[in-house]
Amino acid sequence: MSTRTTHTRTIQGQKNLQNINQASKDGIGGSPLRPDGNLKVKGEFAYSSDMWHEDMLWGMALRSPHPRANILSVDISEALTVPGVYAVLTHKDIPGSKYYGLEIQDQPALAIDKVRYHGEAIALVAADHPETARRAVKKIKVEYEVLTPIVTEEQCLHPETYGYVHEPHEYKSHGHGNICHEQKLVSGLGVTDEVRATADVVVSGDYEVGMQDQAFLGPESGLAVPAEDGGVDLYIATQWLHVDRQQMAPVLDLPEEKVRLTLAGVGGAFGGREDLSMQIHACLLALHTGKPVKIVYSRDESFFGHVHRHPARMHYEHGATRDGKLVYADCRIVLDGGAYASASPAVVGNAASLGHGPYVIPNVRMHAIALYSNNPSCGAMRGFGAVQAAFGYESQMDKLAAALGMDPVELRQLNAMSEGDFMPTGQQIDAPAPVAELLQRAKDMPLPPPLDTEHLDVRQVPGALSNTSHGEGIVRGVGYSVGIKNVGFSEGFDDYSTARVRLEVIGGEPVAMVHTAMAEVGQGGVTVHAQIARTELGVEQVTIHPANTEVGSAGSTSASRQTYMTGGAVKLAAEAVRRALIEKGRRRYGWTHDDITLVGGKVVSESAGTLVPMVDLLGDEAIDLTREHHHRPTQPFDKETGQGFGHVQYTFCANRAVVDVDVELGLVKVVELTAVQDVGKALNPLSVVGQIQGGCTQALGLAVMEEIIIRDGKVRNASFTDYLIPTILDTPPIPVEILELPDPNAPYGLRGVGEAPTVSATPSIVAAIRDATGLALTRIPVRPEHLTTEKPGA
């Protein structure tokens, strides 16, 4: 007998944030606790993989074992005979458009005639048990004509020899050949022989970044429930409900209003949930079978089912005067975008416009491209195009400092941009840009004590409990870095967010309700929204309505934009509610004061004192208003020159890393990773510090361990056994110092927080390893073989 008798957990997804009227006075600047924390520690918070419905089926996809092949035939007949199987679907069963995509509709919802990457979905099964589905998937017979995959930069750039990932006649990209998108940039005089001649010192290098995975812990999952009106309700973990719906509805051949999405609990995202994964698949199966269908990816399927961080090959050349002033930068960045476009165009835009770093450089030439290949698709991941470039330009800064005999921090400070300077895009920095100060503060923090080899605890050294060393062969190094990241969506995109705020009397108290479609992915937006409502409305009790498509779009939980954008929308809506309430009082009581505000549940005049309790003024009537927040407009970059007011806001972080390296075995232990970041205004300092520490740790992963290994287009390590993310033993203390220099253009002066540390921290760790070993280290992640076989200074 199962003890579970109802399908209430389906609806529990909607209850994740209800009944959480925190009796707290905490407004912005405080650190009230998360409204979902209590449920999360009790195991009662309903994540998308926890959704459950009586009589539900389990969905599963058949995925391609080949990175490039023609599909000659698909035979589903045997799979359909497996007892417990309710449906087996291929692209032929798709009622509407066969393709979708974030920026370019080039991705088939199920493969049509060919597969373009290892793990591409070909067919779907719905069955009564996940094991039944798994067995049925194995009985689908696919006949392939296997083709040589197009995987290297050389192959991609010569399609006439090696072939096209997307044939020219089916071409949908912004680019040509196998180039998905490209962006050039020239500022000053560009980089000519004359410009080169004005530099006393020139350093150049080739750098490579491996493919990193978001590796969020909560697998892609959700529950699709067919509705009586012919539509579908989907409970889903995503980053942007409305853009999911926008891509889903044409494929399902339904009007958008019949595709209703409710956010289920999200177990991390980091960009990996910007694209669709199982959304369309679950809905196709639910609509086809007339039954609720749950899909939960296994970890290996998760590696195949979402886009990754673009691997990059970069060439940088910097010229400087003898006293260390940068004269020019010449940069080429090649990003492998994989089989489908995803967010590649925007990633290229970021790489091109941020790829010179937070430095004033009179002459810049940049060429950034994203390739189509038969490697796994790449798209959004925390840091979004700025991460790869930061490894390039910060490696160059260290190399240049060494060539000049200068201190690497001083060299950076000498060239650091500050407010009023111009980006190479021609955009003036019109908010604080304390790059030099961030570096100085990182440098001034006390260093950790040296390794005590006399009283050694082996858990503290590289190799730790493997007992590989007792201090011999271990050398320490220190490295610095700084990075720049944009906030919000750029290049002319009208990136807006919607919030609905309702104020009413419940149980004799004024209570605010905040309703947005913001995806809470763990970052703490729900906490901040309640803080904003408390601050603007002078109430203690705030309820956060579950995020769904019944309210306008909130945009994506990415690009460090949600506090800025949806927080800004909550602020606008709350201000409108406040004005409406005060106006109601003016009409009723004839107030003429011009200094009326809401404090502590009362309508207050600063000069005349309390006017009336809010509950008396509100009575039985609720005030319920919706507002949109648009950031200031931006412009597309000129295709050839890269010029344009492209970004909304910039954010900066500096790091200092201290590492111990076992030079005999090639093992690295990061001893400490300091972060100093300007956050404009910390709306919730506890969450801000948590975001910075988490961002630093993902950067640590990229520096020394995280990479999806691909050979000939095939993924070799799609598991947490083989794809390594930092454990608590790999992660050092991360002291954080925050600056709060307000941005005059942003709500409360805030700056997006989440990504800057992921951009900046990786190069500091590599710099520290170089400092310890003297090795050049031009590829990340740094692996033991790099440390044991490279020659110093190579």
Added chain:
Amino acid sequence: MRVTFTANGKPVEADDVWEGESLLYMLRERVGLPGSKNACEQGECGSCTVYLDGVPVCSCLVAAGQVQDREVRTVEGLADENGELGLVQQAFIDAGAVQCGFCTPGLLVQTDALLEHDAQPGDDDIREALSGNLCRCTGYEKIMDAVRLASARKCAGKAASA
């Protein structure tokens, strides 16, 4: 098959259990205890950690049939019968150690087990004990804070009751 066991102090029966099912699947999909999380299902991430006869295990690696007549305690069993949070649960909330929270159930069980064994662990002991629990959001700093806080409160509680 039918599996009969104790979950969080209460007798439970699960019917029609397929012999290949894990304890994690049975808890989540048959018994109505979805608190233990399904992040890797191969014993690498620790998100599904539960007590089995008082010993923390990855429930994804235990076959459902193995728990016949045994005692399982999950994250749902860490709060008391009135829903009052346990000491470790409260410390994780107070320290800001919960972000997306997917790793939290496993970390709570593992931390509870650590502090049962050693109420005052040093930082290296904490790191060693929790090294089987992956967290992707926090950077672990606030998890360290939470464990230290729980330890301090536990020791203070013991001192007060002594």
